Amino acid sequence: MTDIRYTKEHEWIRLDGDSATVGITDYAQSQLGDIVFVEVPDEGKAVTKGAEAAVVESVKAASEVYAPVSGTVTQGNAVLGDAPDTVNSDPAGDGWFFKMTLTDASELDGLMDQAAYDAYLKDCDA
Amino acid sequence: MKAVADTILSVRSKPGETQVPDSAANDTLLTTPLDALHRSLGAKMVPFAGYSMPVQYPLGVLKEHLHTRAAAGLFDVSHMGQADLVGDDIAIALEALVPGDLQALKPGRIRYTQLLNDDGGMIDDLMVAVPVDGATNRLHLVVNAGCKDKDYAALQSALGDRAVLEKKDAHALLALQGPLAASVLARFDADCAEMPFMSLRPVTVNGVDVVVSRCGYTGEDGYEISVSLEDAEALAKTLLDQPEVEPIGLGARDSLRLESGLCLYGHDIDDTTSPIEADLLWSISKRRRAEGGFPGDARILKEINEGTSRVRVGLKPIGRAPAREGTVIETPEGDAVGVVTSGGFGPTVEGPIAMGYVASAQAKPGTRLHLIVRGKALEADVVAMPFVQQRYYRGTK
Missing domain, CATH: 3.30.70.1400 (Aminomethyltransferase beta-barrel domains)
Incomplete structure (x- = not known):
């Protein structure tokens, strides 16, 4: 089963079996503008739901990316080191930030599904 | 995701400073006469120094920056006094x-x-x-x-x-900057192309009377144009109709001036820094160095003769991570020797750049220092500024 969930801070997390992939949404990349630097976590790093897990910087601002759920990083996206603008061009695909295992899969239940996130975006732009 | 450092929108507030906070409520923000034009162009408006100002247009900060270095950009700087x-x-x-x-x-x-x-x-x-x-x-x-x-x-x-x-509250200020700014303005008044750098003259642009100054804040050739509030929008539209000209927001204005090594008040200079510490000695003539006669002249003349304990320098991070304002600067041995006052990504440099103050012993170009970013020491070299060669008009000779 593939299921994408969203945070209020505009991260997405896609569950594939026991593993999950994390990135930032198209809305997030459009708000940031031209992304010039991304720092992803190393394999084996423990991340905590709602705490900083990665960094993304545009020309004008630095932002923290939060872990949507708690768990352990299994892979950071090495492509983003040399091509951070991949996050602009393909935020939901090749621009993923890191893969992780989940400590408690039930934490996903507290996140928004696609319909809820779409409704939330309307409020963000209001 | 949450912004933790924003180059454009942060204004350090200090005791005794009377700067207008950028977080002023939206309903108290002032607007420039180009407000409607900015919105119609799709600008993202932000509070800046008490004004609602365009931080970027649909082109985006990176492309706006590069366009200004390649052709010509139009900036609304009507918030200036x-x-x-x-x-x-x-x-x-x-x-x-x-x-x-x-x-x-x-x-x-x-x-x-x-x-x-x-x-x-x-x-x-x-x-x-x-x-x-x-x-x-x-x-x-x-x-x-x-x-x-x-x-x-x-x-x-x-x-x-x-x-x-x-x-002159009845006047707006536009800046037309970039290597093609002169040919754009010369279309309306041929003599604009030959104006010396740092001179001004009255000009009529498409029937609008303005005062044109050949100066700017991008390191490029260009002009600042003082125009009445009622004529400002017509003038802006006339200039934007020229094929070389794109509207440019405060975001690119900041990255352009940083690449050019120009100080931003409240960040790189303030009421504690002297012009000598800020490496602005070039702006003080021989006569004034000899005679003094300005506030703080005892300190400044002493600094000219004996040097300062800290000085503003350019910093080039070795890696790709930008170091933002407030980043602590250390020696490779771990001694704190200064702080970054402006830092970010230089689109023309195609990498991170910064400026800041360091102890004078560490100020020589080529000195290797560490920038403490998110707890990690990132290597950087002291470099001569500007990061991008300034291209002011110096005549045709």
Whole structure:
């Protein structure tokens, strides 16, 4: 089963079996503008739901990316080191930030599904 | 995801500073006469120095920056403070408050200088110009938006009845910057192309009377254009209709000036930094260095002769991570020796750049230092500024 969930801070997390992939949404990349630097976590790093897990910087601002759920990083996206603008061009695909295992899969239940996130975006732009 | 550092929107507030907070509620924000035009162009508007200003247009900061370096960009800088200082022998009177040589300034010429406090710190940096007709009782000033009120108060308090300050609240200010700015403006008045750098003259652009100054804040050739509020939008539209010109927001304005090594008041210079610490000695003439006669002259003349304990330098991170304002600078041995005052990504440099203050012993170009970013020490070298060669107009010879 593939299921994408969203945070209020505009991260997405896609569950594939026991593993999950994390990135930032198209809305997030459009708000940031031209992304010039991304720092992803190393394999084996423990991340905590709602705490900083990665960094993304545009020309004008630095932002923290939060872990949507708690768990352990299994892979950071090495492509983003040399091509951070991949996050602009393909935020939901090749621009993923890191893969992780989940400590408690039930934490996903507290996140928004696609319909809820779409409704939330309307409020963000209001 | 949450922004933790924003180059454009952060204004450090310090005790005793009267800068307008950028977080001022939206309903109290001032607007420029181009407000409707910005919105129709799809600008993202942000609060800046008490004004609602365009931070970027749909092109985005990166492309706006590169377009300005390649062609020409139009900036709304109407938030800046324009005023005339009027009084007998006004150049002599104002020299008591700034270290710039105003008496040597010829008719229609502009000088960059700094308004100083009694300790030799900078209340603001500003442009001062002598009118085209050479009148000795009038100077044109352009000051920073966030400093207007304290500047005007300082000027009036120091000059008393020797001078009257005439605020030009009925004027907007546009900047046309970039290597093609001269050919754009020459389309309306051929003589604009030959204006010397740091000079001004009255010009008519498409039927609109304006005053054009050949200066700017991007390191490129270009102009600042003072225009009445009622004519500002028509002028902006005329210039935007030229194929070389794109509208450029505050985001690119900041990355352009950083690449050019230019100071941003409230960040790279403030009321504690002297012009010598800020590496602005070039703006003080031989006569003024010899005579003094400006606030804090004892400190500043001593610093000219004996050096300073800290100095503003350029910093080039070795890796790709930008170091933002406030980043601590250490020696490779881990001794704190300074702090970053402006930092980010230089689109033309294609990498991170920064400026900041370091202990003078560490200020030599080539010195390897560490920038402490998110707890990690990132290597950086002290480098000479500007990061991108300035391309001001120096005549056709």
